[in-house]
Amino acid sequence: MFRYIVRRLLQMVLTFFGATFLVYALMFANQKDPIQALVGERPVSESQRIALTERYHLDEGFFMQYWYYMKGVLTGDFGTSMTGRKIYDMMSDAWPVTFRLAIIAIVIAAAFSVTAGVYSAIKRGGIFDNSTLLITLVLLAMPIVVIAPLAQLIFGIQLGWFAPTATRDATFYQLLLPAIVLACIVIAPEMRVTRTSVVENLRADYVRTARAKGLTRMRVIWVHVLRNSLIPVVTLIGVDLGGLLAGAIVTEHVFNIPGVGFNLARAINTEDGPLVVGFVSILVILFLFINLLVDLLYAALDPRIRYE
Amino acid sequence: MSDLNTVTAAEAPGGQPNVPHGRVKRDKPRSLAGDAWNDLRKRKMFWVAIVMVAAILVMAIFPTLFTSADPSQCALSNQFKGPAGNALFGYDFQGCDIYAKVVNGAWNSIKVGVLSTLLSGVIGLLFGLAAGYFGGWVDAILSRFVDIMLGVPFLLAGIVLSRRLGGDPKSDGVLAVTLTLGLLSWTSGARVMRSAVISAKQQDYVAAARMLGATPGRLMLRHILPNSIASYIVLLTLLLGINISSEATLSFLGVGLKNGAISWGIMISEGTQFARSEPWPLVWPALFLGVTVLAFIMLGDAVRDAFDPKLR
């Protein structure tokens, strides 16, 4: 197990540098005027040019520039956004609200997809099962750019049940509608996998044994069947993470939530290179760690798996 | 789902096969594709999806069948006017005919979707074939590269790349978005192709062909590819729906189509700004985009179920 983790961490280091380099290159390589690319559309004075060349090592090779930048990132110095603010400060402003949004979304998605998935598996072929199957198909197909604005329009504006926008210090209730929208992205695949997996496990021999042991139906399903059924669902979480992130960019944009996705979308539109690369680096690290965590959780859930 | 029930029921008495299974006529040997087609024909979902896809394609290729209005003819005097005459859905913020715009928007969606999926299909095919067939260090390098690609969340890379490729201020962004989606969405296809090739390679008939002196090119083309391609095409059908959706997302975020190119994504983005008082300019393009993506996903879903019922 230990060796496996070490190997995975080494792979992650490689992936991290590869991925951040790709983004760094896309943002900065082959710019006609690298200094203009750094400051955006503002005019730059000669003294600023010298300072920026110094700061970003623009007189050295591209790889060296990347290297100096990464050295900064890894020591917690993300540099300065072209708006002049420290990127580190912007991040500490943006992360908490995004983090809360994501947690609420994941909890909603997990609670709903597992209960609904189990319920439709038990009553498969019934009305509940068939209608959820149809709803998940629609959810699966609806792009987030359709769900988010329509949800805001219908539930936020027309019906007025939820707040149509949220602030940095949003309450749980303000974040609820965007979180539900975000949850919609992952509910459909997770529910489908839960359902299939429960249906398969209900047929397993160990279920017959559990019934022969005189256990209640509730215990057979929620203890014996569910634990086995969750194994494939957990692996899906790692896959869904990218979708969740994409969803966060659009959702925060639509609901005006000043989180990571919102900042990132704005940074990209204003060509704020340092800000983009800074956010992306953190996101990539997070992405990789959660994927490792999911793999370890997988082993914890299924004792038959031993990583070598 | 109903077929799952049937299997359980038929095998139920003590797990014994003493109950007759469905009486199947077996006149001639059947191929996988033939079986899948037989299965598909019976699915309602498949026919609904086919009809929807056909309607969308007709709308994309022959928009004049649906509307004679020019979507670029806008008059500010018409701003937010309700439905009138040929403008079935009314007018938007700039006084453009929403119906004409929505109908004409199908072409860009389909064009970007199909072209980017083809590009992604070719890249994924070559990557998967090379990694799976040559194995060893080729596979190691290619697979590592795919890992790195997957290390950057898709939309993030899409925004950055699309922004970069669409640098030309005069272009309508179609080429940039197509390239972006094509260059980023091939990874899962490459993985599927790679494992399909690896399992095909281990089949006896491939070993036999190799011993008879078949060249690597011929082996791949004649023996490995035909047996791995089915699942790949199914994957591409689903990808088509996803790419259409991604184009709208990029356009929505302002890094997709531009300079007057009609995109449902842009229409949605504009619609959200005034949705508080004027919801319809948002609702119509959202519905059209949703239904289009749904149609392709349903088609892909049905085809996949027919080809591989176990994947459900």
Place this chain on the structure above:
Amino acid sequence: MDVLPGIDPRAPLLDVTNLHVEFRTQYGVAKAVNGANFRLAPGETLAILGESGCGKSVTAQAIMGILDTPPGYVTQGEIRYRGVDLLKLTEEKRRKVRANRIAMIFQDALSSLNPVYTVGFQLGELFRKHRGMSRADAKKRSIDLLEQVKIPAARTRVDDYPHQFSGGMRQRVMIAMALALDPEVLIADEPTTALDVTVQAQIMGLLADLQQQRNMGLILITHDMGVVADVADRISVMYAGKVVEEAGIYDIYARPAHPYTKALLESIPRLDMKGQQLSVIQGLPPLLTDVPKGCAFNPRCRYARDACRQDPAPPAYAVAPNRTARCHFFREVIGE
């Protein structure tokens, strides 16, 4: 343990009469059990013998009350445990009969044990849920049980997962689980089929020992006449959902009264018949959706005459005291 209403300690331990089970499938109704009758006394071993698909496992599941409904339904008959008809109990009462009074072990121990829980958890669960014990006490009892079924190093193995045990050890775990709550009836459905021959003998020996210690009634379901011969007191032979012959172990081997039993016996390889061709039973068991008229065995029977091809099916003729056979011509079959 709850007291069952109407329980009578003098009534037979288990008495199954006229049991009918059917499966309602898309392809028609499959009559899996068509009037099974048998009786079990404490300390007695009853073997239920038959080809696969004859309804023996379904009978066991019906007794346990773990049939999959739908598609399986008990349509007629009684299953009396100490005089109480289990089929008339509420599901809640029925549930408490399982494991407490009637327990069951299954054929494939690997798939019958839950792969994601330790053996200790799966054993301890019985004590915790049925007896309200604490986790610590339940674990102690689990270790005791594992020792009783002779699993070495039970104290450490209690924390292992099923896949970490060998096939024989796993079947011992299954036995421990079935015996945990001291049931009076144990149903063993093909308990040794998945095991090596040497391990088979050990497991059968263990079962016999435990049965004697506890004076349990044991129903042994098998298709293997060889396994039965050493341990069973009585045998019920099932064919197409009916008990076609029931007799003491000695009688059935010496003088089978039903052509099907006879054919089964002739198909066992024997050392003293070396060099001769092994006889096989012609044809296949009938489809349960389409059981032949009259005696279900008639298409494969060498004694079959017109009477056998017509309804009604042969009744259970009393061949001798405590011995029945469903064959019009049982005298001829015995007498040969």
